[in-house]
Amino acid sequence: MKPIRIICPNGHLGFAPLKTESFRAGVAAGxxxxxxxxxxDDVGPVPLATDTSASPKAWQEHDLEQMLxxxxxxxxxxxxxxxxxxxxNSRVDMYVGxxxxxxxxxxxxxxxxxxxYSEVDRETVRARMRAGEAIEGLDGRGSLxxxxxxxxxxxxxxxxxxPFMKLLRDGADVIIxxxxxxxxxxxxxxxxxxxxxxxxxxxxxVLECASFCAEPYGGKETVLGTVSPNGVDxxxxxxxxxxxxxxxxxxxxxxxANPFHEFVAGGLLDMTRCRYEQLxxxxxxxxxxxxxxASEMRVKLEGAGKVGERFVGICGIRDPHTIAHVDEVIExxxxxxxxxFGDEGYELHYTVYGRNGILGAMEPMRDQPAHExxxxxxxxxxxxxxxxxxxxxxxxxxxxxxLPDVKGTAGGVSFPFDExxxxxxxxxxxINHTMAVRDGxxxxxxxxxxxxALEDA
Numbered sequence: 001m002k003p004i005r006i007i008c009p010n011g012h013l014g015f016a017p018l019k020t021e022s023f024r025a026g027v028a029a030g031x032x033x034x035x036x037x038x039x040x041d042d043v044g045p046v047p048l049a050t051d052t053s054a055s056p057k058a059w060q061e062h063d064l065e066q067m068l069x070x071x072x073x074x075x076x077x078x079x080x081x082x083x084x085x086x087x088x089n090s091r092v093d094m095y096v097g098x099x100x101x102x103x104x105x106x107x108x109x110x111x112x113x114x115x116x117y118s119e120v121d122r123e124t125v126r127a128r129m130r131a132g133e134a135i136e137g138l139d140g141r142g143s144l145x146x147x148x149x150x151x152x153x154x155x156x157x158x159x160x161x162x163p164f165m166k167l168l169r170d171g172a173d174v175i176i177x178x179x180x181x182x183x184x185x186x187x188x189x190x191x192x193x194x195x196x197x198x199x200x201x202x203x204x205x206v207l208e209c210a211s212f213c214a215e216p217y218g219g220k221e222t223v224l225g226t227v228s229p230n231g232v233d234x235x236x237x238x239x240x241x242x243x244x245x246x247x248x249x250x251x252x253x254x255x256x257a258n259p260f261h262e263f264v265a266g267g268l269l270d271m272t273r274c275r276y277e278q279l280x281x282x283x284x285x286x287x288x289x290x291x292x293x294a295s296e297m298r299v300k301l302e303g304a305g306k307v308g309e310r311f312v313g314i315c316g317i318r319d320p321h322t323i324a325h326v327d328e329v330i331e332x333x334x335x336x337x338x339x340x341f342g343d344e345g346y347e348l349h350y351t352v353y354g355r356n357g358i359l360g361a362m363e364p365m366r367d368q369p370a371h372e373x374x375x376x377x378x379x380x381x382x383x384x385x386x387x388x389x390x391x392x393x394x395x396x397x398x399x400x401x402x403l404p405d406v407k408g409t410a411g412g413v414s415f416p417f418d419e420x421x422x423x424x425x426x427x428x429x430x431i432n433h434t435m436a437v438r439d440g441x442x443x444x445x446x447x448x449x450x451x452x453a454l455e456d457a
Contacts, residue, residue: 003228004193006186007031007228007237009067010220011209013038013080014053018220022211022238026222027070029237033189034071036063037084037182037208038095041429045304048086049153054284055085057094063097065102068174071181072108079164079175079185087156087179089119109453111174114167116444118178120155120301120435128435135301135433144433150336152303152430157388160265160299164188164438170448178444181264181303182208190227197291201269203227204401205252206286207232213251214241231287233279248284259285259357265299265440268292299443301429307347313377313395313420315413322412323369325403325439326352329412330375332401337394346387347380347426348394375413380426391420 007026010016013036035204043054053060062082071078084091096115103111126149129135155178160228165188167175177185183204190200203225206213211221214236221238234243235309252271255257262269273288318325330350337348356363375398379391399411406412437443 001194001229003226004033004190004195005029005031005224005226006035006189006203006207007224008036008037008186008207008224009034009222010063010455011212012040013063014055014085015040016220017059017062018066018222019238020066022222023066023070024403025237026224027074027114029224030074031076031224032225033077033079034067034187035079035185035207036067036210037081037180037185038085039085039179041302043085045427045429046395047363047422048088048156048302049304049306050425051086051088051154053084053086053091060084061098061102064098068099068102068108071174072111072420073416074226074263077173077175077179077189080235081159081177081180081182081185083176083178086154087177088154089117092117092176092178097166099174100451103451106453108451108453110450112172112177112345112448113174113451114130114170114172114339114446114448115176116159116163116167116178116446118156118159118180120157120443122155123150124154125149125155125301125435133436135435136298138432138434141432144431146357148172149303151305151428153305153430155301155303157435157443158265158300158302159444160184160440161188161191162265163444163446164258165192166441166446168192170446172448173201175233175365183262184264184268186225186442187264189360195227197267198269198289199227199232201262201264202271202274202289203290205269205271206232206248211236211241213248214238214243215247216241231285232289233283242282244283245284248286249274249276251285267294267295277397297438297439298434299440300430301433301435302425305427305430307426307428308380308382310325310378310380310386310422310423310426311391312423313379313391313414314417315395315398315427317373317375317413318371320371321403321406323371323373326355326369326373326375328403329398329401333394333397336397336400337390340393341386341390343426345381346390347378348390349378349380350394351376351378377420378423378426379420384422388420388422395420
């Protein structure tokens with residue numbers, strides 16, 4: 001089989017704009033495909049619950065424009081997965097619309113645009129549950145119950161390689177995918193050319209985050225992945241980066257409880273026996289991955305729901321005595337909130353940066369705070385007015401806290417501004433489960449349209 005070459009310019013399309021210098025170098029290398037993932041649940045539950053994007057539309061359009069013009073210039077397919085951060089139907093439609101607009105703007109020659117959806121209706125899941133089917137939990141969760149299902153505003157299923165492969169077989173020049181497994185976006189191109197799942201998903205694994213598999217660290221630079229009978233090669237396109245044994249192996253192992261296992265719809269990529277070899281200064285080769293087919297085809301479901309409206313307050317502390325008693329200060333403010341709003345019907349969260357703001361209870365230096373602290377206060381309530389007032393109370397009362405042995409009346413905290421800020425709604429993950437399907441296309445309807453810039457003008 002001939003080698004298949006894919007460039008990936010961005011590990012999360014639109015999250016920050018891709019770097020054009022290394023992208024053009026990747027295009028000049030003559031790839032067979034240009035592909036990128038555009039989503040992640042790393043952005044938290046808010047975008048999915050509210051059906052919005054975490055990234056500015058202008059940044060997303062920037063990357064789509066760079067990729068589309070290059071793909072049409074050299075005549076190779078362009079593949080995008082998890083459109084608009086979440087892959088909901090509205091995000092897919094938004095990307096399809098942007099592709100059409102870019103084609104009109106640049107008078108591109110006609111091409112075929114394929115896309116698929118990933119949303120799952122809540123009532124579909126409910127019917128499966130009431131029929132006795134277990135929607136099995138991941139990461140220690142139990143099976144899905146109707147309480148969490150009712151709290152869910154939007155659900156997406158995570159596609160494997162199948163819908164991408166179908167659209168490639170149908171002749172799509174550009175593919176916009178709903179929510180997708182990161183590695184499947186690239187694996188689909190390799191499997192469509194006859195490569196087995198083990199090498200194909202390994203190719204996807206090393207490419208999915210673009211230059212995160214290179215060193216020195218630097219995001220949004222392009223990398224080139226090549227799959228051949230000899231293995232999977234990955235090459236850094238930015239002149240100042242290299243794909244080394246350490247950087248590629250390190251990337252393959254991150255973000256998982258078991259560093260050697262990558263689960264996708266239909267099976268498991270086992271990297272236990274992988275061998276990493278430095279081919280040249282900028283290229284590392286991977287051999288030895290194994291794909292273990294699943295006994296039952298299941299797809300991951302992600303669901304999120306809105307909890308309430310949210311405001312945020314900020315204060316700083318420099319006084320050593322107040323720092324030493326910061327828990328008492330916070331408890332004073334909590335007590336004043338309880339006095340005004342009672343014990344239920346809202347949420348109030350304090351995060352102390354400079355002590356344990358990042359790791360929380362896991363912080364090993366919790367008892368060694370910095371010389372100054374920053375406290376963020378998040379107030380969540382059903383209504384905007386209540387959320388604002390409880391956050392104001394929970395923030396300003398930090399100033400009024402009375403501590404033993406304090407004779408002054410000026411308070412021990414400072415405020416960068418007096419008001420509190422309205423933030424995005426407070427949301428939570430409600431579904432992190434898997435559901436059985438008859439095949440990898442069941443939940444992912446595909447569509448194919450012709451894009452003609454002159455006719456669309």
